[in-house]
Amino acid sequence: MHSARRAARRAGGDWAQHPVLRALTAQKGTPMTKDGILTSEFDDAGTIDDVVAATETADDEFDEYDEFDVTDIDEVRREDDEDADEDVDLExxxxxxxxxxxxxxxxxxxxxxxxxxxxxxxxxxxxxxxxxxxxxxxxxxxxxxxxxxxxxxxxxxxxxxxxxxxxxxxxxxxxxxxxxxxxxxxxxxxxxxxxxxxxxxxxxxxxxxxxxxxxxxxxxxxxxxxxxxxxxxxxxxxxxx
Structure with a gap:
């Protein structure tokens, strides 16, 4: 469970554009920081039905939030590479x-x-x-x-x-x-x-x-x-x- 694996997956697809994550962002502000940690707002995001229901407007609203800019993906990968040896506790x-x-x-x-x-x-x-x-x-x-x-x-x-x-x-x-x-x-x-x-x-x-x-x-x-x-x-x- 190393962050290097996440970097490899991010290189293979625009994972941050997934409609569920985009909808969460549109609803609550950015629930995820660049290191993949969910912020406290995520706990209050409601059910997955609430999330999916917001996908129709997520595309228009997503770019308003600069806490997570998908154009910074190269920076994310560099940060992940630097932390590749740091384990994440299993939850x-x-x-x-x-x-x-x-x-x-x-x-x-x-x-x-x-x-x-x-x-x-x-x-x-x-x-x-x-x-x-x-x-x-x-x-x-x-x-x-x-x-x-x-x-x-x-x-x-x-x-x-x-x-x-x-x-x-x-x-x-x-x-x-x-x-x-x-x-x-x-x-x-x-x-x-x-x-x-x-x-x-x-x-x-x-x-x-x-x-x-x-x-x-x-x-x-x-x-x-x-x-x-x-x-x-x-x-x-x-x-x-």
Whole structure:
């Protein structure tokens, strides 16, 4: 979760122009500083529905805010390169519920899933589940994991657009109070999930092979790392150090 990864992604796309981030800026002033840290205004931005509703006027209003000028992107990259060795504390892990905690069939629990989630929460890391399932179906899947209280927040179709859009990951950031997109890890099992993680600005986007897609597909979609299952996530995040 180094800032150099963010610089590489910024070089590959005009990430600051994403409609959700633009709408946040138009609503509240600039919620994000040049180092990727969310300001206090972000906590008051409301739901993702409020954000998306503002996208129609965001284009006209965005340029009024000079705190974040996308023409300064080269300066941002230089700052990121200088800070490349500076780690960001992990605050939030966002799991695409089906394909990461349970297999793609939606009923077979991934071995070790509950233990991994428990380890994260015991370490003070917030956990979010995102899904395209209706709320009742999502709760049925979560019960398979042994407890309905495993996650700090569960987000579905009523909370924003699903992958490849970043709405649910950004909503998880809002709901859990995480302070930086750099401090967020997105874990998924599909190419669209990788795209959503990248679009959200997550510090790390991880693909797992317990879904329907293979390593090459997830890597080609932009995953920073591909692991066999979330049982390998603690080691990837340095919990075994």
């Amino acid at each position: 939030l892990v966002v799991f695409d519920l089906v394909g990461t905690t349970v297999m793609a069939d939606g009923v077979t629990v991934v071995p070790g899933a509950e233990d991994v989630i428990g380890l994260l929460r015991d370490a003070g890391v917030k956990v979010a589940f995102t899904t395209g399932l209706p709320a009742s179906s999502a709760q049925a899947v979560i019960r398979l994991l042994g407890s309905e209280d495993l996650a700090d927040v569960v987000l579905g179709p009523a909370d924003g657009r699903s992958d490849p859009y970043p709405d649910l990951a950004l909503t998880a950031l809002l709901r859990t109070g995480a302070t930086s997109v750099e401090a967020m890890v997105v874990v998924g099992s599909t190419a669209s999930g990788m795209a959503a993680g990248i679009a959200s600005g997550a510090g790390l986007v991880v693909g797992v092979l317990t879904g329907a897609e293979d390593e090459a597909t997830l890597s080609d979609a932009g995953a920073d790392a591909v692991i066999g299952s979330i049982a390998e996530l603690p080691a990837l995040l340095g919990f075994d150090d």
